[in-house]
Amino acid sequence: MLAPRDKRSLPLKHLAYPLAGALALAALPAVAQTRYDPATAFAPLALPSPANTVRGANGLPGPGYWQNRSDYQIHATLDPAAKRVSGTATITYTNNSPDRLDSLWLQLDQNLYRPGSRGAMASGRVPGGTTDGMVIEAVELLSGGKTIAVTPLISDTRMQVSLPTALPSHGKISLRIRYHFTIPGEWGGRMAWGKARDGEVYNIAQWYPRMAVYDDLRGWDPLPYLAQEFYLDYGDFDYWVTLPAGMIVAGSGELQNPQDVLTATQRARLAKARTSDATVEVIARGEIGTPASRPRQDGTLTWHFRMENSRDVAFAASSAFAWDAARMNLPGGKTGLAMSVYPAESQGRDKWGRSTEYLKHAVEEFSRRWYPYPWPNAVNVAGIATGMEYPGIVFDGIEDSGNELFWITAHEIGHSWFPMIVGFDERRDAWMDEGFNTFIDVYESDAFNHGEYGPKRDSEYAEGGGNPVDEILPVLADPYAPPILSRADTVTEKYRHAVTYFKSALGLTLLREQILGPERFDPAFRRFIAAWTFKHPKPADFFRAMEDASGEDLSWWWRGWYVHNWTLDQAVTRIGPARQGEGSLVTVENRDPMVMPATLRVSFADGSKRDVALPVETWIRTASTDVYVPGPQRVVRAEIDPDHKLPDRDRSNNVAR
Known part of the structure; x- marks a missing residue:
């Protein structure tokens, strides 16, 4: 973020x-x-x-x-008319801990938007709007071929499900949760809906009950959600989103049924993008909203995505999206797709026309330098919720352009490494x-x-x-x-x-x-x-x-x-002759509580210079140390941190002559 x-x-x-x-x-x-x-x-x-x-x-x-594991199958419907998401989430929870668990905790982040939520109180001001939060319609436990209805205990943004029989170490249990919520408007922050020129844009995140983490340090860690960010388990996700046929969906993970939701032309363009380092248009600006851009215009379509080894998934949907893509070249000869979706007003070489180029380079560079990107796709969305990251997909601003768009794209997709890969x-x-x-x-x-x-x-x-x-x-x-x-x-x-x-x-x-x-x-x-x-x-x-x-x-x-x-305040306090033989003594001092290694640059009478590395142990026993500089030439000037690399609060004492 x-x-x-x-x-x-x-x-x-x-x-x-x-x-x-x-x-x-x-x-x-x-x-x-x-x-x-x-x-x-x-x-x-x-x-x-x-x-x-x-x-x-x-x-x-x-x-x-x-580490415990949470695998999800989610069937959801987005209703643009009602501004509502409704769904059924089936969660298979694996207890890899050595403990028996007598209850499970889940996170209901949508309850942040309820009047009087802890997050609203912690903000110190009234938020831009409220909703009914995540309404839990039913919770069932699926175990041993039996379905058991349970009544959860909901406290602010958390839900506790008591188990009739404790879940043993290395045991599994499944929950089926039916729920719905109203999508917040532009005031929603990390997830929201709003209007673009040619239609509405939906950034949908924190959209299903998510398992809290049970770890070796705290056991269950179900902190109330105060609009900070997240702590989540890993698992595999299969999710299906049903919505009006005229809408395009961009989601975490890989689309499993392109033959059902894309035209033959779009599938061919995506295939071309998989072999192209240059950006390929999948839906051009002039094709937005045209009959030829969708398999059909009436009724609904269901998009199926799969994301493996992830801690979360999110998606965006709109009838106003243009779409482009290019190949990402990853270590070990692997490839993936960098993709961008954005409304027509975001197009332009100085705007979202370069988004996929930025995204592709960032993923390739982070993969080369630090760790290979593990997922098949990376998606940048121009939408309403801006400057926010989820696994494999990031939400940025419709009006972003130039260096701002580059920086936000690199920053948000960089979150794929921290905290999406490293949890x-x-x-x-x-x-x-x-x-x-x-x-x-x-x-x-x-x-x-x-x-x-x-x-x-x-x-x-x-x-x-x-x-x-x-x-x-x-x-x-x-x-x-x-x-x-x-x-x-x-x-x-x-x-x-x-x-x-x-x-x-x-x-x-x-x-x-x-x-x-x-x-x-x-x-x-x-x-x-x-x-x-x-x-x-x-x-x-x-x-x-x-x-x-x-x-x-x-x-x-x-x-x-x-x-x-x-x-930190380091100083040079004195230059004098060596106590015995040739050479000079330069007295350096560490005056503030923090300490760091430093470079001491000495200048000699003949105009030559020499750098002396001062390890942090220079100050391990005393605040003031004499540094011996050998040689026949007299030191006439000494400066600590001459290249201005350290956060020294008072540079007026860094030089002695």
Whole structure:
């Protein structure tokens, strides 16, 4: 999801409290300090999730790792006249845990829109509209050839289903749920309907009861939905959407019945797109709404999609869609389809005419650099709900164009990696999905078409081209800014982008480029992604994995940047002769609580220069250190961080002569 600075705000904002997070060990408060204490900076750091056979000390899944599974079959009908979705979801739930489960929990996100919902109260204002939420018509358990009607307990956006007999470890049970809800209008945020020039557009997400996660850390984790994001199990999805025959559907996964819902011409064009690096029109702008664009105009058609190894599915529908596609070239000789659907007013070379080009490149680049894209299709939708991601499909804005469209496309499809492939708990740890994704955005912007839209520096404090280590300084200096390791629901809108997106992403950039170097960071990051594909890593798993693969104790970095919101101030205080023999002594000092490795550039009397790498251990015992510079030439100038790579709050003390 893009932050409101980039796209329109969500309908609900969030009450917040600065929170140090479960990792806080040091006694210092999470505000900027005036002096540096090595014993505090380098103190042992106890991570919140203990290493065990489920989650290993190396940050990877242990030999005892387990994860429950949810498989779905959903038959739904979209009624544009009533603005209503009705459906029946059959969920097969597999209990891979060692525990017996006496109840099941599900998420009913549509209840966010009910009057008086917890999300409405947490927003601090009245949302743009209300609905009756998700109306549950019936719940049945299917077990042992029997159908048992049950009465669920619904509490806000959660539904608890008590089981007549506990579900044993490695047991399975199926639920059949009949439901309906009214689709919210443009105020819906992540899912909504609204009007384009030639018809209505429906962005349909969070549209069926979704299983909550039962994991090894909390058991059931059914947090109420407050308009943040999600934590979901993986499984396979088959879903059928019935709607008026004149509408086009774009959905997560692969269309299973193109012969029923597409014309022969459209099927041929899709076949051509599967072999084409250039964008192929499947439905041209001039064909929107014409009789030839649909197998028939009257009655209804049912679209069947299948998505494997996914945590969710979503779809968009409209009679106003143009449609184009191109081949994605993936590692190992695999291919997929990049596709875009958009209304006629979005067409144009400077607008959605390049959407598929952007989408194709982003998926190919992320696949090459980090981990192969695992699904057959990637779809970009120009619609009403904007700047939002779901597996295999993203919702962006009808009016997006130029660099804005490129950036939002790359960002939203980048969420396929975080949290769709690597299943972060974005309900609690939004900094992981948004920050990790914003981090990979930076390199995609640099890579696309020789940097056509680069550099992308995702900061609230500059629109682009600024130095991100300067742009973060107001956040680090703000005593009210929450640490990264805060519960997502507590971060106010003022800090959501600055901390959850920008600071989190910059932390990874600094780790890659200044602390570890790409040659150590990249393999460690890829190893983490591959190990946790379609699984549920936590912050402690990431911290351990990066330390294990890089060979570094990074507790000082996790503490200063993630647990606290500490500032950095490094200085050069003196240049003098060596105490014995040739050479010079340059005194460097770390003055603020945070510590980082740095470069010291010394200039000699003859005009030559030399860079001296200062490891973080330079300050492990004392705040001030003498750096010996050998050689007959006298050092006449010394500067710490000469290339302006570190978030140093006071650069006036970085040079000594």
